[in-house]
Amino acid sequence: MNWNDLKARAQAAGGRHILDLFDDARAADFSVTAGGLLFDYSKTNLDADTRDLLVRMAEEADVPGRREAMFSGEKINETEGRAVLHTALRNLEGTPVHVDGQDVMPEVLDTLARMEQFAGAVREGAFRGQGGPITDVVNIGIGGSDLGPAMATQALTPYHDGPRCHFVSNVDGAHIADVLRPLDPETTLVIVASKTFTTIETMTNAATARAWMSETVSDPAAQFAALSSARDKTAAFGIDDSRVFGFADWVGGRYSMWGPIGLSLMMAIGADAFRAFLSGAQAMDTHFRAAQPLENMPLMLALVGIWHNQGCGHATRAVLPYEQRLARLPAYLQQLEMESNGKRVSMDGKDLPVDSGPVVWGEPGTNGQHAFYQLIHQGTRVVPCEFMVGAEGHEDDLSHQHRLLIANCLAQSEALLKGRSIDEARTLMKGKFQGEELERQARHRVFPGNRPSTTLVYPKLTPFVLGQIVSLYEHRVFVEGVMLGINSFDQWGVELGKELAKALEPVLSGDESAGGKDGSTRQLVDFMRLNAD
Ligand code: F6P
Numbered sequence: 001m002n003w004n005d006l007k008a009r010a011q012a013a014g015g016r017h018i019l020d021l022f023d024d025a026r027a028a029d030f031s032v033t034a035g036g037l038l039f040d041y042s043k044t045n046l047d048a049d050t051r052d053l054l055v056r057m058a059e060e061a062d063v064p065g066r067r068e069a070m071f072s073g074e075k076i077n078e079t080e081g082r083a084v085l086h087t088a089l090r091n092l093e094g095t096p097v098h099v100d101g102q103d104v105m106p107e108v109l110d111t112l113a114r115m116e117q118f119a120g121a122v123r124e125g126a127f128r129g130q131g132g133p134i135t136d137v138v139n140i141g142i143g144g145s146d147l148g149p150a151m152a153t154q155a156l157t158p159y160h161d162g163p164r165c166h167f168v169s170n171v172d173g174a175h176i177a178d179v180l181r182p183l184d185p186e187t188t189l190v191i192v193a194s195k196t197f198t199t200i201e202t203m204t205n206a207a208t209a210r211a212w213m214s215e216t217v218s219d220p221a222a223q224f225a226a227l228s229s230a231r232d233k234t235a236a237f238g239i240d241d242s243r244v245f246g247f248a249d250w251v252g253g254r255y256s257m258w259g260p261i262g263l264s265l266m267m268a269i270g271a272d273a274f275r276a277f278l279s280g281a282q283a284m285d286t287h288f289r290a291a292q293p294l295e296n297m298p299l300m301l302a303l304v305g306i307w308h309n310q311g312c313g314h315a316t317r318a319v320l321p322y323e324q325r326l327a328r329l330p331a332y333l334q335q336l337e338m339e340s341n342g343k344r345v346s347m348d349g350k351d352l353p354v355d356s357g358p359v360v361w362g363e364p365g366t367n368g369q370h371a372f373y374q375l376i377h378q379g380t381r382v383v384p385c386e387f388m389v390g391a392e393g394h395e396d397d398l399s400h401q402h403r404l405l406i407a408n409c410l411a412q413s414e415a416l417l418k419g420r421s422i423d424e425a426r427t428l429m430k431g432k433f434q435g436e437e438l439e440r441q442a443r444h445r446v447f448p449g450n451r452p453s454t455t456l457v458y459p460k461l462t463p464f465v466l467g468q469i470v471s472l473y474e475h476r477v478f479v480e481g482v483m484l485g486i487n488s489f490d491q492w493g494v495e496l497g498k499e500l501a502k503a504l505e506p507v508l509s510g511d512e513s514a515g516g517k518d519g520s521t522r523q524l525v526d527f528m529r530l531n532a533d
Helices: 003-013 047-061 063-071 086-090 106-124 148-154 173-180 200-214 231-237 262-268 270-289 295-310 329-341 374-376 395-420 422-428 436-442 463-484 491-508 519-531
Strands: 031-034 037-041 135-141 163-170 188-193 224-227 316-322 359-362 383-388 455-457
Touching: 003 295, 031 295, 037 295, 037 463, 047 295, 047 463, 063 463, 086 200, 086 270, 106 262, 106 270, 135 173, 135 200, 135 262, 148 163, 148 188, 148 262, 148 463, 163 173, 163 316, 163 329, 163 395, 173 200, 188 200, 188 262, 200 224, 200 491, 224 231, 231 422, 231 436, 231 491, 262 270, 270 295, 270 436, 270 463, 295 463, 316 329, 316 395, 329 359, 374 395, 383 395, 383 491, 395 455, 422 436, 463 491, 491 519
Parallel strands: 135 163, 135 188, 188 224, 316 359, 316 383, 383 455
Antiparallel strands: 031 037, 037 455
């Protein structure tokens, strides 16, 4: 991989202004459309030559070959010896997909049908709690067993016509206490979402929920469902097999909301809207597999990411949805991108020759504008920004507010591009200040501009469009991972902290000594012991 060539080009590009790259054709040429979405990356410092280099680098890394390997069920998660087939969960036609010579689709579709039946029964009141029809569903899970359904359930609020859905993830007892307090246990369904059914946060919260329910409900287990691959453990917890929805080891946690982990979302929006969500993702899969490089949206989104991170050295990227209901999308993408591509060793166990994936962060606009955009516009670090906005909102009677929202989104990328020169700043301040004071004041009002951003535009945030957007980002992460030569589908980096937390619990309770710990940890343990009741 020609990382040095890429870095040299990035260094050279630093001496030019993105605005100077614009001619009449650039906006269209540096944009991709797919399935009604428009991805505009013309406000980046990429030129056609470097884009060609990036496309060649993707080919050299065998992105097309690895892509086919993924879709066709090869075991591309080599450190865990697993296939990577979240795409099979949205393969609605059931076209055969084989793992170890066996078609996985009959089971996928059977599980989807079981989910639909159960969600339907809950939504229609045929499945009841001790006190009557289910009014509230509490999904207990963490990481991929929480972020996807929590993000998507909020995103699709206008489509809710089922029970209220709540999400509990943190082991902090405050989370579950606050969620359960206003609920009636007799009309609540608890979904324990955990692929492994061993995650300490989830199992602790599940036990708390069961204790809460057993105060008034005679058979609390009857109001529990489980989303897990570990049937022995769900049975040991007491959950009847008819309410256990399993998935195979080829569904990674952060890629899992398309299957059983999406059950709470299905409860909220119904089976038809859930299928629309799946078909949006499937449409993006089909596009990703078939489109030529320059017309391939996930590929181009990835190449822009590689350019900014590994080429230009920008260590972070901001995801800025101008869509309040996508408030959890940055957190969702943090797991998707950082758990997938935050790795310093390549698939073959060698050190990466370049930086791993970037830090991903963000907040919805316009809120972020009144918080951290100051740094994005005038700080010394460059933060590539990924804006996204819908042409239409759901609140027809508030279309003037939506116009204002769009105006703000487009204005931000324009401001980042153009900036404001010292001359413009002087003119602005001329009436108010003179001489040296004018100069000083003007300098504070200069915007360097020439700061890169991309904008993803969609017609309206429907279930189909949300599916397209999430699938777009999944494939972006995949391409970036292949180009870096890493395994995007394991997550060994989360293990050490888990092990140490387990070992610290008896130290905090006083059952074991802090003797073997480092000085800082010992001091923190002492403080906790002294200050807790
Ligand atoms: O700690 C990381 C992780 O393994 C994630 O990858 C996963 O999404 C999350 O924990 C939850 O795991 P589980 O679904 O097995 O409870």
